[in-house]
Amino acid sequence: METEVKAKRRHGTKSNKKKREKRKKGEPNLVKPTEHVKKNNRPNYFIGTRFCNPEIVGKILAVQEHVKSQLHFLAKACVPIETTHVTLAVMHLEDDCAVEKASTILQECKHKISNQLENTDFEVKVKDLGHFRHQVLFAKLEEDDNFQKLVEVAQLLQSEFQGFVRERDNFQPHLTILKLSKMRHTGKNKIKKIDSGLYRNFAKLHFGKQSIQSIELLSMVKKKQPDGYYFSESGISIGENSSSNSTWSIDDWAESVAVCCITTALMTHEYNNQSNLNALFADNLATNIINSCLASTTSAAGMEEKLQKFRETIRSQDVSKRIEQEIDLQPPDV
Structure with missing residues (x-):
């Protein structure tokens, strides 16, 4: 019995032998469809709105600095403050043709979004901290009427970009401050969760208000703009006194x-x-x-x-x- 087991380990099962024989014959090494999809359909673009009010950004920086002062290696988990934004939709665009098509769809959405918002400027309030399974620390948006407007805009975009966007359950607009996924290759300093004690003093912090002025199609992979923000493929302005993009001085x-x-x-x-x-x-x-x-x-x-x-x-x-x-x-x- 023992010799049979050893023989199987040495020579492998019949199915393994068949695979080896196919490889010798030069037959392609087939990949499961699910593996192919996972590898090639990673998000590389998103639709977002920038948050650049210095009061909000400065307080996010204060939270990051306070956390880093206690666990210095969490610096790698900090999201650069110049990229502060709210994500409204995430997608995978295969090539330049898909990017161009997505840009066109966004421009076509401008009229619908303006009608939905009744052509008025609106601002959202940022207050308190929250987390996703202790893996992501973020600043919350206060759930008032303007928050609901932003959610409705996100829902409209999800509908208009059907076929491009990844569907998201329980959509919760937020400003990411730290995320452990940025620490994948940190070796011995890798931690499993962000302890709430690290930011307890800031848990009920009022960050400020942000006027929502534009919505942009942004690249996760292209070189960032000179001010550190994501490369914008296309943008639309919202409200009467707004522009389609903004820079940080x-x-x-x-x-x-x-x-x-x-x-x-x-x-x-x-x-x-x-x-x-x-x-x-x-x-x-x-x-x-x-x-x-x-x-x-x-x-x-x-x-x-x-x-x-x-x-x-x-x-x-x-x-x-x-x-x-x-x-x-x-x-x-x-």
């Missing part, structure tokens, strides 16, 4: 970092000790955060020059004065 960056410094100070009670209330501390905090942001960018070109511009602009924001106003304290004599 150095001033926006600096304002976001200023907000981050203020939020960090308030939420972590750094300023309970009045001896810390001075411009030097605020400037150091801003510089540390800026350095962290720049270290996570894909291009190192011009980094020193960019950092100097950030420093100059951040000082013009009078970070320490704004912190003092927020927490109603007087600066110490220095």
Whole structure:
């Protein structure tokens, strides 16, 4: 009996022998259809709307910095703040022809979306943190009338792009802050979930409001725009006073970092000790955060020059004065 088992291990089963014989004859190695679909139909495009209000972006940065200060290797899980957006639909576009067709469909949707929104501008509120199975940390959108409008726009897009989009159950618009899927190759530092204790202080944070001005067809694979946002194939404007796309300036960056410094100070009670209330501390905090942001960018070109511009602009924001106003304290004599 034992020799039979050994023989099977050595020579394999009959089915395995047949496979080997086919390979020797030069017959193609067939792949299961399901495996082929999974490999080739990965999402490479999405329809989204950008969130670039420095108040919202700065507070997202504050959450990321707070989490990283406790577990530094979670820096790899942080989503770049310059890509902050809400995804409305996800799809796989095979070639340029499919991209062109999707762009046309989006442009044709403009009239329907405008009618649905009654040609008015609208803004959504961002407040509180949530998670998907502790794998993704995100900022929630407040579920008011404007939230419902955004959901209805997403449903319309899902319908118009039928055949392109992946159907999504229980659609929940959100702003992703961290996701563990970005840490696939981190080796020993890989963790299974984001502990809620890491962001407990920020769980009920009010992030701010964002005016929804445009909806774009965005590429996950093409080189990002100069300001770090996704490459846009096509876009439509929403409302009367909006444009089809938006860019993020150095001033926006600096304002976001200023907000981050203020939020960090308030939420972590750094300023309970009045001896810390001075411009030097605020400037150091801003510089540390800026350095962290720049270290996570894909291009190192011009980094020193960019950092100097950030420093100059951040000082013009009078970070320490704004912190003092927020927490109603007087600066110490220095």
